[in-house]
Each structure stands twice: as structure tokens, then as C-alpha cells.
Amino acid sequence: MSTHHPADDLLLSLAAGSLDRASAIVVSAHLESCTHCCQQLELLEAVGGELLADIEPVDMEIGAFSRTLERLDQPVSVAVAQVPVVRPDLPAGMHWPRSLDGCDITPWKRLGPGMRWSRITVPGDPQANAFLLRMAAGMELAAHTHGGRELTQVLYGAFDDGRDVWRAGDLDDADGEVHHRPVVTAESECICLVALTGGRTRFDGFVARALGAWMGI
Amino acid sequence: MLTPTDRRDAVPTPDALADLLQAVSEARDHAAFAALFRHFAPRIKAYLIRRGVAPGQAEDLAQEAMVNVWRKAASFDRQRAAASTWIFTIARNLRIDQLRHDRDATSAAMPADEDAEDIAHDIVDNSPLPCDHAASAEIGLGVRAAIDSLPPEQARVLQLSFYEDQPHAAIAEALAIPLGTVKSRIRLAVGQLRQRLEYLKS
Numbered sequence A: 001m002s003t004h005h006p007a008d009d010l011l012l013s014l015a016a017g018s019l020d021r022a023s024a025i026v027v028s029a030h031l032e033s034c035t036h037c038c039q040q041l042e043l044l045e046a047v048g049g050e051l052l053a054d055i056e057p058v059d060m061e062i063g064a065f066s067r068t069l070e071r072l073d074q075p076v077s078v079a080v081a082q083v084p085v086v087r088p089d090l091p092a093g094m095h096w097p098r099s100l101d102g103c104d105i106t107p108w109k110r111l112g113p114g115m116r117w118s119r120i121t122v123p124g125d126p127q128a129n130a131f132l133l134r135m136a137a138g139m140e141l142a143a144h145t146h147g148g149r150e151l152t153q154v155l156y157g158a159f160d161d162g163r164d165v166w167r168a169g170d171l172d173d174a175d176g177e178v179h180h181r182p183v184v185t186a187e188s189e190c191i192c193l194v195a196l197t198g199g200r201t202r203f204d205g206f207v208a209r210a211l212g213a214w215m216g217i
Numbered sequence B: 001m002l003t004p005t006d007r008r009d010a011v012p013t014p015d016a017l018a019d020l021l022q023a024v025s026e027a028r029d030h031a032a033f034a035a036l037f038r039h040f041a042p043r044i045k046a047y048l049i050r051r052g053v054a055p056g057q058a059e060d061l062a063q064e065a066m067v068n069v070w071r072k073a074a075s076f077d078r079q080r081a082a083a084s085t086w087i088f089t090i091a092r093n094l095r096i097d098q099l100r101h102d103r104d105a106t107s108a109a110m111p112a113d114e115d116a117e118d119i120a121h122d123i124v125d126n127s128p129l130p131c132d133h134a135a136s137a138e139i140g141l142g143v144r145a146a147i148d149s150l151p152p153e154q155a156r157v158l159q160l161s162f163y164e165d166q167p168h169a170a171i172a173e174a175l176a177i178p179l180g181t182v183k184s185r186i187r188l189a190v191g192q193l194r195q196r197l198e199y200l201k202s
């Protein structure tokens, strides 16, 4: 069970359809294992539906309904069978979040001792900045703050950043005000799904700087 | 066919809308579908325009949203969500898919093949729903009362979040309040909604 949940503003943005794709993938990964947040999301979607009644309608064009009727009978094309996707290896017992369906995920690349990463490419959104981070048990990240907003969903293992322990299923929402020093707990390695947003400052954080260096930015 | 008089008709009750949707699902009832179209299509179009979709495209997408309503009606479960909620998520997801599709079309520097584009558009499925497994929150009917019980400034932030193409930072600017205040109003509003619904349920 998760103990760290996304803030209401993230769930509201997701419900409203205005959350950026990278953040939406991370928050959705959280929702897949958190009934509490799903109920929250359903409440917000119900608000969206209710407010739809308040909106000042805009007339449809003349003949819109008959054109729509004609479209009902058009055959639904069937999706072409997908080429089987190749994805990087995971620890036994860990599953991919469904929110990553359709994303392109690179093989693990070494980022430093005990630390690997994999870039996630989101279909239809080349700007989306999302990646996986895989850190060995006991591994320590240098203290860092974040430019922009860094969303981290723990998929496997746990880390302790001095504020609390973040376990599989937990979501960490860190911004420029958070200064922390995550240490992977001793029991196992840790895999996190991370989204970075916040315009030009997004390469300020430690993780982002390391990635930036690796990618030559 | 849709005159200003039609749209001033009383808004159907949530139960009436659910009945219509169920008739579409179970009996493929064209008259019920027409009634849903009359109520929802002009609102979906307005929603899309407010979210920055050009009017011509909004017309087309609103029609497509109604096509999706027809095709997916079997997955509507009135125990789980209000008809307006279910249809709102269809329109919302369609817009997200459209944004993605537009970006794809811009980034792929190939001339768009009309047929291929139509097909690509048809097979687009809505964004995966992370919450399929969720126990129903049974929130349908009390939502209106809960929204109406909010202080106006909290209701306003919700309204802007859903129905204006504005990130929370822009809402802060529009209302001339700090971003932190937008976030705390959201937190308060959501907390109140939840409390109010808990109260109505008990």
C-alpha cells in the first residue's frame, strides 16, 4: 500500500486532461497500484462531468447529427498487430506499469557505479522528459535540490531520503523547495520512474545533471 | 435541427441521461442517441473550443466523441459513474489523442496521406485508464450538491482547471494570486468535496 500520494493538483490536472505526458505517465503508474488515488481521480472526473452541464453550449453545424449517424456505420479499423516490443530486463517479480504501454524504452545504460538509467520516449510527445533509474542496494545519491518539478514513482525496492522511506507504490513530488539525499535501502536495488518538468531549469537537479552530462547537454 | 430553443430545454436529470445511454447500449436506440447528441454534442464542442481547439476541428471531434459514445456504450456502468462523467472522459481523451496526433503529424515531415490519417485517427484508442480495477466510489449523484457547497473561489479554480486551457500557473496569473494559493484552493476544494460526499453517503 502506498503511503505517499500525488498532490490534489496533479490529480486534478490528470482528470482535466491538462497534465503533461511525462507526468501523466508517472501519476498513472501510481494510480495502477493505489485505490485511494483512483477514487480521488474518479471524484474529480465526476466534477468534470458535472461542470460540463454548466458550459455555454456552442451550436453544432446544420446536419451534424445525420453526418454523425453516417459515421456510426463506418467499419472500425482494427489496429495492426504490434511488433513485439523489446524492453530492458527487470528484477524477477517486477512488472511494467501499463502507463508505459506504447512507449519506447531504451536498454539500461550505465550512469555511474551502481547506477543505470533508461530513457523513455512517449509516442506523440518528443518533448516529454521521462526515464527509469536503477540503483544498487545501499547506493547514495549526492544531496540535491530540483529545478522545476521532479515526480518519482518507486516501482521496485525503496529509498530513504532523510524525510521518510519511499517504497514501491509511493510517489515523490519534489520541487525546488525540497533538498534531499536519497539512499537506496539495503534490502534490494531500487527502480524508479521519473518525470522532469519545468522548462529550462529541468537539468538543474542532480539526477538531471548526471543525465545531462551523459547525454552531452 | 439544433435551434437555440432546443438548447434552452431543461437539462435532463442524471437518471434520465443514464437511461438514454443504457438504451443506446442495450437497444441501439437511435432516438435515445439523438437526445444524448442534443444535450452533449454542443457542450463537447464548447469544451473543445475553450481548450484551444479550432471551431471546425471542434465540430468534427464533437461528432467523433458522439460516435465513440455509440460504440463504447456497452462499457458504461451506471453504478459506477454518471453519464456526464463517462462522456466527459471520452471527450477529454479524444482531445489528448488529437494533440498527440497533431504533434506526430508535425514532427513527421511527411505529406499526410488522407486515408492513412483517417485510419490512424480511427484506431487511436483512448489513453489507458489506470483505474479500471478501482472499487466504485459511488459518487454520481451528490457531486452537484457538493460543488454547490464550495466557496465560490474554490469552485472557480475547479471550473478554470477543467474548462479553460490554462495550466495552474496561468490560473494563478488570471486570478492574480500566487501559484501556492491555487494549489491550496485545489486542496481545500477537493477535501471539501470528499467530505461532503462522505456526508451525503452516510
Ligand SMILES: [Zn+2]
Pocket (backbone or CB within 6 Å): A002, A004, A005, A006, A030, A034, A036, A037, A038
Ligand atoms: Zn495514491
